[in-house]
Amino acid sequence: MSRYNILTGRINRNDSDAPEAPWTPDSNPSPQRRDNRERFETFCRSLSAEELARPIPASHWRVIDYISHLASIDLYVGPWFEAMAEGRKWAPAGDNGDMFSIDVWNDARIGERKDHGVETLLAGAARHRADIFATFERFGDEALTRRFDFHDRNISFVTYLRLWAGHDPAHTRDMLAALPERAHEPSLTAWLSRYNFGETVR
Numbered sequence: 001m002s003r004y005n006i007l008t009g010r011i012n013r014n015d016s017d018a019p020e021a022p023w024t025p026d027s028n029p030s031p032q033r034r035d036n037r038e039r040f041e042t043f044c045r046s047l048s049a050e051e052l053a054r055p056i057p058a059s060h061w062r063v064i065d066y067i068s069h070l071a072s073i074d075l076y077v078g079p080w081f082e083a084m085a086e087g088r089k090w091a092p093a094g095d096n097g098d099m100f101s102i103d104v105w106n107d108a109r110i111g112e113r114k115d116h117g118v119e120t121l122l123a124g125a126a127r128h129r130a131d132i133f134a135t136f137e138r139f140g141d142e143a144l145t146r147r148f149d150f151h152d153r154n155i156s157f158v159t160y161l162r163l164w165a166g167h168d169p170a171h172t173r174d175m176l177a178a179l180p181e182r183a184h185e186p187s188l189t190a191w192l193s194r195y196n197f198g199e200t201v202r
Contacts, residue, residue, distance in 0.1 A: 033165040037129065039191050040070070040168040044118050047179075052118070054178040063178050064118070065110050066171045071121040072109035074128035076102075077164070078135075084146065084157055085138035169195055 044067050052064040061069075076092065083090030094100040095108060113121060144158040155163075169192050176183045183189075 033168075036165065036168040036191075037125075039187075040172055041122055043172055043175075043188065044122060047118070051179055051182075056174060056178050061110070063175050064121075066175050067118060067121050068110045068113040068116065069106055070168060070171060071116075071125035071128070072113065073106070073167070074125070074132050075109065076105065078128065078132055081132060081135045084143045085135045087142065166195055 047063065052062070052067075054063050056062065056066070080090050080092075092100045092102075092105070094104065098104075113124075116124075139157075144156065144161075146157050147154055148157070148160075150160060172188070173192055176188070
């Protein structure tokens with residue numbers, strides 16, 4: 001079962017969850033998200049074939065599977081963001097009409113990309129990310145302040161967006177579990193030290 005660490009370091013749990021103003025595609029958390037993606041891409045491109053093939057401890061994923069995951073997860077997030085922007089409800093559906101499971105969905109998307117190289121995965125991720133950012137300018141106050149339950153917390157959508165901005169460094173940390181000799185590289189420690197990795201969630 002794949003898991004990632006939610007990032008709590010930049011979230012004020014006593015925050016009123018008021019959206020930042022103005023909210024535009026270039027406002028927080030977009031710059032943070034773009035910076036994180038650039039750093040993630042640099043890290044991925046530095047990995048050798050042997051490093052990419054390493055299994056993650058206590059997981060059935062390999063290092064490259066985390067790249068595949070981050071190259072495909074926006075296919076799940078995108079329709080939800082579209083629904084939020086349009087003010088309508090959205091619920092995910094499993095493949096072939098099955099009950100939805102994010103773990104099953106993630107594994108299926110990774111399986112579809114098992115023969116893809118790093119550059120192909122990153123190119124696909126960039127396309128999906130561009131579609132995601134296209135929805136940001138349509139988020140109004142009603143969408144940003146809408147609340148929902150997320151892993152035993154009732155949060156607003158704008159709080160979720162702040163958490164979402166840390167997905168890349170969270171999974172970089174997961175990948176480093178299989179790459180201990182790289183965990184203390186200055187560029188990585190400077191990046192990842194910005195975050196407090198807290199509770200573990202799916």
